[in-house]
Amino acid sequence: MTSTRCAVCKYFRRRCPPECIFAPYFPADNPQKFAYVHRFYGASNISKMLEELPVHLRANAIESLCYEAKCRMQDPVYGCVRIISSLHQELHIAQSQLAKTQAEIALLNACVGVVEPTPSSSESLVQQNGIDHGLDNASEFWFY
């Protein structure tokens, strides 16, 4: 039954059991997907990670692991941490520029005799968008 083996069982040249934990996420026609994650995590660790998750969350876990593995292939030193660092910088620039334009609006409002800023510019980005990405400690090491 060689043709029905998943990419993982095919890689290890073993029989693919009916309840193979890898089969739903690593189809035989995409061996590269397994090659990426196997290179960095190893099949045994991936299996352990899957076993610790409920079935409905496993596909997303595999996709995120594949994404991280691809990043590590492209950037063996920083992996996807470089993307996090870039996005932090980009966000920092956007927020600084937003603060600058908000100050400009306040000045222009004063010129046209409107003391209060308009609603869309009066709320700060921090107030409007308080997403917590838990990077406080990481930023000490990686960002800025």
Place this chain on the structure above:
Amino acid sequence: MTSTRCAVCKYFRRRCPPECIFAPYFPADNPQKFAYVHRFYGASNISKMLEELPVHLRANAIESLCYEAKCRMQDPVYGCVRIISSLHQELHIAQSQLAKTQAEIALLNACVGVVEPTPSSSESLVQQNGIDHGLDNASEFWFY
């Protein structure tokens, strides 16, 4: 010579050789650091990754792996990909709000008789900040 073993050799209860590849990055007094990366990558894969890098880049590679491993501990489904997704959303909000405030400035400038926007608001964020984080494909799966 038990007291001079690195955290990895201590974990595997083996002698720490003078040129141990792990020793500079996993001191014995911080066994947790190795525990994080060992859980997801395994010592063998970490060793392979280190061997493929020049010595001066290895410390940064280990720090980024530790960071990814900590994220995976906290979020076993998405790991640090969740942070990338959050930062993308945050950046999208900031850029939208910036575009809105720039439009406001244009309107106010027209009111006070200044047709051209001021230099700080006339350049778009995209023009000023073209950091390429190679997320085009990833965003199809993970963002928005």
